[in-house]
Amino acid sequence: MYMDAEDSLQLLEGVGRFARERIASMAKRPQSPINADQLVLLTQEASDLGILPLATEKEGFGIWQHTDAAQAMLFNIGALRHIAYASPGVAFAWHRLALARWVSARFGSAVGPNDLQGMLLVPTGHYGLGRNSLARWLKAGALSRQDTVMLSDWLNRGAHASTIYAPKDWQSLVWPVWSDEQIAWQHVARKDLDVRSDHAQHGLDELTGFTVLQTSTAGQTIKQEEDVSRRAYANMLKLDMLGLLAIGAGALDRGQALAREYAGIRRQGGKLIAEHPAVQHMLSDIEITRHKVDMALAALARPVDELDVGAVAATRASTSPALCHAANQVMQLHGGIGYMRDAGPEKLLRDQNMLKLMSGGTREIHAFLAGWTGA
Amino acid sequence: MTQQRHLEGHLPADHQLSPHWQFSNLPLIGRLLADYSIEDLWETDLTRLPRALARQRRRARTFAERHLMPAADELDLCTHLPAGQCHPTAHRILCEAGKQGWLSYFMPAPLGSMPWGTVPHAPIWQASLIVEEFSRACGGLMLLLSAHHLGAMPMLVAGNVGNILRHLLPVYQSCERGEPHLIAFAITEPAAGSDVEDGHGAAVYRPGVVATPTDGGYLLNGRKCFISGGDLAKTATVFAALQGEGMDSWTCFYVDCLAPGYKVARTELKMGMRASGAAEIELTNVFVPNNCVIGGLRNGWALNRATLNSSRIPVASMGVGFARAATEVAIEFARHYQVGGKALIHYQDVQLHLATMVAETRAMRSLVWQEAQAGWRPRQLSASMCKFHVTDRAQRVCEMAMDLLADHGGKHENKLEKIFRDVRLTRIFEGTNQINRLSMIEDWQAQLLDLNHRVGA
Numbered sequence: 001m002y003m004d005a006e007d008s009l010q011l012l013e014g015v016g017r018f019a020r021e022r023i024a025s026m027a028k029r030p031q032s033p034i035n036a037d038q039l040v041l042l043t044q045e046a047s048d049l050g051i052l053p054l055a056t057e058k059e060g061f062g063i064w065q066h067t068d069a070a071q072a073m074l075f076n077i078g079a080l081r082h083i084a085y086a087s088p089g090v091a092f093a094w095h096r097l098a099l100a101r102w103v104s105a106r107f108g109s110a111v112g113p114n115d116l117q118g119m120l121l122v123p124t125g126h127y128g129l130g131r132n133s134l135a136r137w138l139k140a141g142a143l144s145r146q147d148t149v150m151l152s153d154w155l156n157r158g159a160h161a162s163t164i165y166a167p168k169d170w171q172s173l174v175w176p177v178w179s180d181e182q183i184a185w186q187h188v189a190r191k192d193l194d195v196r197s198d199h200a201q202h203g204l205d206e207l208t209g210f211t212v213l214q215t216s217t218a219g220q221t222i223k224q225e226e227d228v229s230r231r232a233y234a235n236m237l238k239l240d241m242l243g244l245l246a247i248g249a250g251a252l253d254r255g256q257a258l259a260r261e262y263a264g265i266r267r268q269g270g271k272l273i274a275e276h277p278a279v280q281h282m283l284s285d286i287e288i289t290r291h292k293v294d295m296a297l298a299a300l301a302r303p304v305d306e307l308d309v310g311a312v313a314a315t316r317a318s319t320s321p322a323l324c325h326a327a328n329q330v331m332q333l334h335g336g337i338g339y340m341r342d343a344g345p346e347k348l349l350r351d352q353n354m355l356k357l358m359s360g361g362t363r364e365i366h367a368f369l370a371g372w373t374g375a
Numbered sequence: 376m377t378q379q380r381h382l383e384g385h386l387p388a389d390h391q392l393s394p395h396w397q398f399s400n401l402p403l404i405g406r407l408l409a410d411y412s413i414e415d416l417w418e419t420d421l422t423r424l425p426r427a428l429a430r431q432r433r434r435a436r437t438f439a440e441r442h443l444m445p446a447a448d449e450l451d452l453c454t455h456l457p458a459g460q461c462h463p464t465a466h467r468i469l470c471e472a473g474k475q476g477w478l479s480y481f482m483p484a485p486l487g488s489m490p491w492g493t494v495p496h497a498p499i500w501q502a503s504l505i506v507e508e509f510s511r512a513c514g515g516l517m518l519l520l521s522a523h524h525l526g527a528m529p530m531l532v533a534g535n536v537g538n539i540l541r542h543l544l545p546v547y548q549s550c551e552r553g554e555p556h557l558i559a560f561a562i563t564e565p566a567a568g569s570d571v572e573d574g575h576g577a578a579v580y581r582p583g584v585v586a587t588p589t590d591g592g593y594l595l596n597g598r599k600c601f602i603s604g605g606d607l608a609k610t611a612t613v614f615a616a617l618q619g620e621g622m623d624s625w626t627c628f629y630v631d632c633l634a635p636g637y638k639v640a641r642t643e644l645k646m647g648m649r650a651s652g653a654a655e656i657e658l659t660n661v662f663v664p665n666n667c668v669i670g671g672l673r674n675g676w677a678l679n680r681a682t683l684n685s686s687r688i689p690v691a692s693m694g695v696g697f698a699r700a701a702t703e704v705a706i707e708f709a710r711h712y713q714v715g716g717k718a719l720i721h722y723q724d725v726q727l728h729l730a731t732m733v734a735e736t737r738a739m740r741s742l743v744w745q746e747a748q749a750g751w752r753p754r755q756l757s758a759s760m761c762k763f764h765v766t767d768r769a770q771r772v773c774e775m776a777m778d779l780l781a782d783h784g785g786k787h788e789n790k791l792e793k794i795f796r797d798v799r800l801t802r803i804f805e806g807t808n809q810i811n812r813l814s815m816i817e818d819w820q821a822q823l824l825d826l827n828h829r830v831g832a
Contacts, residue, residue, distance in 0.1 A: 031644050127714050128781055131722070150715035160713075163782045200452055202785035202792035209786055268569050270579030278809040324774070331799070332807060335569065336601045336653075339803055341644040346799075350646075353777065353795065354785050361781030367724060 003061060003071045011061055011075055015051055016082040023086035031341040033205035034087060036168040042090060043097070043167075051079065052094055053101050054116045063098040064239060067304040074301045076239075077246040081297075084250025088351040089206030091250060092358075093167050095243040096121045100174050102239065103185060106232050107222045118171030119187075122212075123240045125154030125176070126162050128364035129313075132371025138234045138309060139372060140227070143181070152178040157186070157214035163198075165207045165354070173212070176233060182226050183233045188219030202357075203350030235304045238312045240359055242300055245316060248323040248355050249293045255330035255348045256286050262334055273333070282329040289326035293319055310372040317365040320356040327352040383721035416733070420740070427492025428501060431480075435505040438475060439512035442468050447513035450650035451793055458606050458639040458654060465519060465650055469557070472520050473550035477505070478557075481524060481531060486539070487547045497750035499685055503692035503743055510696025511703075514797025515650025517693065522603035522651065526558030528682040529612045529627045533670030541666065542629050546610070559608035559632075561599040561656060562679055569810045570622075571614070574817060577625075577676065582616030584658060586626060592664040595628060598640075598657055601804070605654030606642045608632050613658070614675045625675030629667040636661040647796025683805060684753045687762035690805045692743050694769030697798035698736040701776035704790050705732060708780055719779075728779055735772045739765045755818035763808035763815075766801040773798050 003011075023042060026034050034042070046052040053062030063079050066072035084091035100121035129135075133147035134154070143151075153159070155178040162175070170190060177186045198209035224232065263274035263283060273279045296315045300307060331338035331345040338345040356362055381387040389396060398410040414422075417436075421429045446464045456462060461469075472478055476488025481498050483489040493501050502524065509517035530543050549556040562571045564583035570576035584597030595615050605611065609632055617624040630637065636659040642652040670678045706729060709720040719725045746753070746761045773795045777784035784791055802808045816823070822830050 124782070127712065127783070131715065133715075146715070153713075153715050163786060165785075198786055198788065199448075200787035202787070202795070211786075268567070269573070269576035278813070282809075328770075328799075332802065332809070335807055336563070336803055339646050339800055341646060346646040349799075350792075350796075353774075353792075357777060357781055357784045359782075361778055361784070363724075363728065363778040363781060 003066065003069065003075065005071060007061075008071045008075045008078070012078045012082065014049070015079045018046065018049060018051065019082045019086040023083060023090055027087040027090075029342065030344045030347040033347075034090060035206075036208075039090065039093065039167050039206055040169065043094070046094065052098060054097075062101075063094060064102045064243075065098070067102070067235070067239060070302050073242075073303065077242060077249075077297050077301055080243055080246040081250040081253065084247040085254045087206060088247050088251045088348070088355070089204040091247045092165070092204055092244075092355070093207055095240075095247060096123075096166070099123070099236065099239055099243065103174055103232070103236055104187075106224075107185065107187070118167075118169060120164065120166045120170045120173050121236075121240075122162055122164055122173055122175035123236060124360045125151075126156075126160035127154070127360070129360040129368040130154040131364060131367045132375060135310070135368045135371030137183070138230055138237075140230060148181060151183075154178070155183065157212075161211045161213040164210050164212055165201060165204050165358075166210060167206075168208045177221060179221060179223060182223070182229050184221050184223040184229065185232075186219050186221045188214065192216055192218035201354070203347070203352075203354035205347065205350075231305075234309045237359075238304055238307050238309050241312050241316045242297075244355050244358055245293065245297060245300075245319055245323075248320065248352055249290075249297060251348050251351055251355075252286070252290055252293060252323055252326055255327055255345060256290060258344050258348075259283060259286055259330045259333050262337075279333055282333045285329045286326045289322045292322055310369055313365045313368055313372070317362045317369075320352075320362050324349070324352045324356055382726070383717070384723050384726070416737070424504075425492075425496060427490055428496055428504060431490060431493060431501055432504040432508065434475075435477075435508035438472070438477065439508045442471055443509060443512035443516045446516065447650075447793070448787075450513070450515055451647075452787070453649075455642070455644055455649075456652075458642045458652070461607050462650075465516070466555075468516060469519070469555035470553045473555045474553045476551065477520055478523055478550035478555065479547035480505070481527060482539075482543070482547065486544055488551060497747060497753075499688050499750040499753060500744070500747035502689045503747040506689045506692040507696040507699070507740070507743075510693040510797075511700040513650060514693070514697065514794070514800070515648040517696070518603055518648045518651035519607075521689065521693075522560065523557045523608075525682065525686050526560040526604070526608065526610075526612050528560070528685055529669050529678045530629070532678055532681045532685065533627070533674070535670065538629075538666075538669060542610075542669075556610070557604050557608045559602050559605040559611040559654070560682070561602045561605060561611050561613040561630075563599060563601045565598050565600045565655075569807060571679070573806070573810050573813065574676075574680075575813075577622040580622055582622055582625070584613065584615040585618055586615040586628065586663070587618040589662070592662055592667070593628065595630065595636075595658045595661040595663060598655065600653075600655045601643065602654045602656055603651055603804070605656055606639050606652035611656075612669060613663075614679055617672065620673075623676065624673045625679065626672050627669040627675045627678050628663045629669050630658075630661060630663055634661050634663075646799060647793065648800050680755065684755050684758045685750075687758040687805055687811070688743060688747050688750055688753060690801055691739070691761040691765035692747070693801050694766040694798060695736065695740045695743055697794050697801070698732075698739060698769040698772035701773040701791055701794050701798075702729070702732045702736050704794070705729060705776040705779045708783075708789070712783075725779065728775060732772050732775050735768055735775075739768055756815045759806070759811040759814040759818070762805060763802075763811040766798070767808055770795070770798050770802060 047054040050060045053065045080091050100119045133150040172189045174187045176183045194213040194215045196211045201209040266273045296319050327349040337343050386393045479487040480489045546556045570580040586593040611630045613628045613630045638657040640655045640657045642654050712719050746757045777791045
């Protein structure tokens with residue numbers, strides 16, 4: 001299905017309206033995040049509206065349903081950004097749900113339409129990004145013994161627990177595993193996994209943290225031709241990193257609005273704080289980050305096959321810390337009030353920190369890029 | 376568990392090309408110049424302290440590990456309590472801290488619990504050492520125990536022996552009996568965050584708490600906010616302007632929190648340091664007798680600034696404690712977490728990351744100790760610089776630790792997420808770090824403006 005610029009704008013307007021009217025209204029008290037029941041309700045509504053594609057065969061323009069054209073990518077990024085403006089936690093849950101559907105669509109008939117409800121995606125291994133071995137495998141280079149040891153360990157779901165953040169009631173997950181010297185996808189029901197709920201987590205309060213370990217051979221493993229598998233994994237990784245950046249951008253937009261609003265009403269030293277250079281500097285820091293992320297996302301809004309996974313990873317490595325810095329400036333500009341849970345900036349900061357830590361984090365991107373560029 | 380002989384990328388300690396073991400074979404002069412023993416870094420620093428301070432540091436660590444560390448999670452994750460209600464665990468810790476002298480260490484016996492051996496040294500050096508140990512264990516409990524000293528500081532800085540004996544001595548004695556009596560420091564007002572920490576802002580600020588003269592004393596009216604420990608305090612040093620005057624009339628009043636008209640309106644839902652409440656206080660015709668005016672009328676601004684000069688170096692030390700805690704978590708994670716069949720610590724990039732964190736933390740401690748050691752009369756420039764620089768860097772170290780744990784860094788059980796939430800406050804309270812930068816320049820301006828002299832840095 002073809003989507004032109006006008007279609008994309010109209011669809012985004014609809015997503016924005018839904019985010020404002022339904023999500024933001026439930027998320028307006030930052031100290032009382034959207035709860036599990038509300039998230040189920042919103043997810044169903046988003047599915048009914050076609051924002052979230054919850055069936056493999058259904059045609060439409062849901063998030064990550066189309067990734068083969070620039071306009072579709074603009075829509076995907078813009079939709080996540082709108083939703084994250086209202087709630088980064090909801091945006092993250094839906095991003096991973098939609099990406100699980102994207103992966104499942106590449107399984108053919110392996111996953112039925114009913115499985116998509118409550119399915120989540122675990123995009124990476126138990127820690128980091130497989131150092132530089134993953135990049136070497138993606139590049140179809142010759143793997144050393146060290147690389148295969150690394151990748152088989154990185155994706156060994158029985159030996160290492162994975163940390164995931166998801167809606168409370170998830171039913172199954174899809175994750176990459178190492179099989180016959182390549183990445184395959186595995187779909188496992190929750191009941192077949194050892195799942196432990198974590199006490200608490202740093203951010204994304206709408207979701208629950210889980211520690212997941214595979215203790216049996218249950219689950220369906222789908223192997224594909226190696227080049228197909230390689231391409232699918234690289235594309236999934238690009239989309240995941242793009243989604244995290246888009247969500248971070250939405251959270252930044254919200255933070256910037258809060259900062260501007262506060263700077264325009266709060267008085268210190270006999271004048272509005274917006275008139276103090278110290279505050280102007282922080283506002284400008286936030287604006288600089290917004291330009292940085294706008295440019296990054298615009299540059300990456302291309303058909304997924306055309307994107308270089310190294311370029312996406314490098315963008316994430318430089319942009320995620322900047323998003324966290326901007327969130328810190330939003331809090332700092334608010335002074336003591338910014339530290340309080342009922343004000344908003346503190347939750348945005350925790351959410352940005354969480355986004356930076358997801359999918360292997362950003363520290364190991366350097367090793368990934370070394371592998372990708374031939375080291 | 377077997378001990379590996381060396382980290383990957385490094386020679387074993389007993390290898391012919393590992394120099395350390397050969398230093399002990401050098402002639403005497405060579406040994407004097409080169410030989411050293413490999414010690415734990417914390418112990419190394421201990422040997423560099425005067426003996427009495429070293430003993431206090433070790434005592435503080437033992438207390439923190441025995442009492443604060445085990446309670447940290449419980450108090451961080453528990454339901455937000457109604458204003459004025461003390462969690463039983465926090466109460467138990469306060470009682471024990473009082474008995475052990477952690478609530479009375481700014482004066483020596485028989486007035487307080489400061490060991491006589493530490494008396495020759497600046498009290499804020501001792502405070503900084505203690506605060507680092509407590510922060511490492513739990514930011515919230517550290518604040519619960521430390522904000523009390525901030526509340527007492529105006530009485531010490533005012534230097535009136537009569538007031539100290541009348542007001543502070545009973546507080547210290549009560550604490551040492553195991554009946555905690557906390558003092559809160561109340562300067563911030565809802566309409567003024569930084570204005571009460573910055574002279575330029577105060578010059579144009581309209582005071583929010585006003586003291587009106589009455590028979591035998593003053594009636595206080597107004598609101599104070601973000602008062603650390605203000606919900607549990609029995610007394611408070613409250614700063615108020617005199618009726619009809621500006622901030623230059625600010626006066627410090629020692630207020631009984633049980634006095635009629637004194638009300639804790641609420642406690643804030645904070646991001647971190649949750650074991651300590653941040654209270655909003657309403658004052659409605661609260662009577663304060665004349666003998667509870669601290670430091671004389673219209674001397675409050677000077678007392679406030681002198682108090683902040685004394686407290687900002689220990690606040691910097693909080694940063695050191697948090698950075699150290701984060702670094703220690705990262706080190707343990709790297710030593711134990713296996714990737715690709717070996718512990719993370721064997722990877723060179725992880726070693727680089729940890730080395731930077733340790734260096735940052737120790738550089739921060741060096742700055743704090745340097746300023747605290749010379750801190751008998753802490754200069755505004757030095758205290759502010761120390762506070763903003765160390766706390767900014769400390770947050771960076773905590774972020775590096777979270778980055779190292781990556782996917783696992785956001786889990787509460789891995790401790791870093793709480794440390795981050797705790798350290799974040801140090802960049803905001805006691806004056807935001809922006810205000811502290813300006814405060815440093817404010818104190819420096821005489822030299823900066825004198826064009827006949829070269830300015831050293």
